[in-house]
Amino acid sequence: QVQLVQSGAEVKKPGASVKVSCKASGYTFTGYYLHWVRQAPGQGLEWMGWIIPNSGVTNYAQKFQGWVTMTRDASISTAHMELSRLKSDDTAVYYCARGEVQLGLDNWGQGTLVTVSS
Amino acid sequence: EIVLTQSPGTLSLSPGERATLSCRASQSVYSSYLAWYQQKPGQAPRPLIYGASSRATGIPDRFSGSGSGTDFTLTISRLEPEDFAVYYCQQYGSSPITFGQGTRLEIK
Numbered sequence: 001q002v003q004l005v006q007s008g009a010e011v012k013k014p015g016a017s018v019k020v021s022c023k024a025s026g027y028t029f030t031g032y033y034l035h036w037v038r039q040a041p042g043q044g045l046e047w048m049g050w051i052i053p054n055s056g057v058t059n060y061a062q063k064f065q066g067w068v069t070m071t072r073d074a075s076i077s078t079a080h081m082e083l084s085r086l087k088s089d090d091t092a093v094y095y096c097a098r099g100e101v102q103l104g105l106d107n108w109g110q111g112t113l114v115t116v117s118s
Numbered sequence: 119e120i121v122l123t124q125s126p127g128t129l130s131l132s133p134g135e136r137a138t139l140s141c142r143a144s145q146s147v148y149s150s151y152l153a154w155y156q157q158k159p160g161q162a163p164r165p166l167i168y169g170a171s172s173r174a175t176g177i178p179d180r181f182s183g184s185g186s187g188t189d190f191t192l193t194i195s196r197l198e199p200e201d202f203a204v205y206y207c208q209q210y211g212s213s214p215i216t217f218g219q220g221t222r223l224e225i226k
Contacts, residue, residue, distance in 0.1 A: 035215070037163075045155075045163065045206055047215040061214045095162055102169060104153035104210045108162040 002026040004096050004109035011115045017084040020112045022096035029077035030054040033099035036070060036081045038092040039111075046092075050099055051079060086116045120145055120209050124218035130226040137194040139221045141207035146187050148211030154183055154192045157220075158203045166205075167192060199225075 007021040022034065036048040049060035051070040058070050064083075072079045079096060094112045097105035121144040131137055141152070150170040155163035165174040167183035170190055180195040194201055202225050207218040 044219050045208070045217040047217065059213060099210070102151070103174075104151065104165065104168045104208065105155075105163075106165050106168070106174065108164075111162050 002098065002107045004098065004107055006096060006109040006112045009113040011117065012086050014087055014116055014118055016086050017082055018086060018114050019080055019082040020094050022079045022109050024077045030074055034079045035097045035099045035105055037095045037097060040092040053079065088116050091116045119214055120147065120212060120216050122207050122209060122216055122218035124207055124221045126221060128222045128224060130224050131197055132226045133197050133199055135197050137197055137223060139192040139205055141190040141218050143188040143209060147209045150186050151209060151211030152190050153208045153210060155206045155208065156203050157206065163206065
């Protein structure tokens with residue numbers, strides 16, 4: 001079955017960077033988009049962008065351009081999302097999700113809590 | 119950017135009742151690429167509906183989606199205790215992908 005397993009919780013200081021990983025299994029990693037979505041405590045869902053694992057092409061939401069970097073290592077079916085210059089309001093659960101053109105985001109990782117605190 | 123507005127913000131109903139959740143888009147959603155997700159506390163969103171009206175794998179038939187253009191609806195025909203959660207709509211037909219702010223379905 002399709003699984004997306006994310007790396008563990010992180011605590012970072014303001015100004016630092018964080019890198020979250022997402023390991024896929026149960027399907028052809030290069031055949032689907034890989035999206036990142038975040039959710040601040042008590043808030044709604046915010047789309048950050050996607051990466052095409054086959055080519056490495058990315059598309060970031062305008063808000064995150066210049067401070068998010070999405071990469072992938074297709075040899076180990078793993079995607080990464082790095083967010084730099086962290087601020088306290090970047091404290092959130094970060095999700096990866098498989099994307100399919102017609103199905104939307106059809107499988108989600110379990111989420112990674114990133115806490116930014118001095 | 120397509121803005122999705124969900125209503126109501128909170129819906130209070132009893133098990134066995136029918137729930138109707140609305141999602142209105144600021145402009146037409148391309149090819150009805152509109153999805154609904156259910157989220158419970160501490161869990162990742164669970165896909166319910168894609169393409170405005172198709173149920174995702176394993177979703178009970180009490181969940182149904184309808185609509186096109188700018189107006190979409192999620193209907194839960196007979197509420198079960200496990201259906202009380204937050205529901206989000208999402209459009210994925212144009213970039214950036216956007217989500218509604220959510221509707222909280224609570225037990226009356």
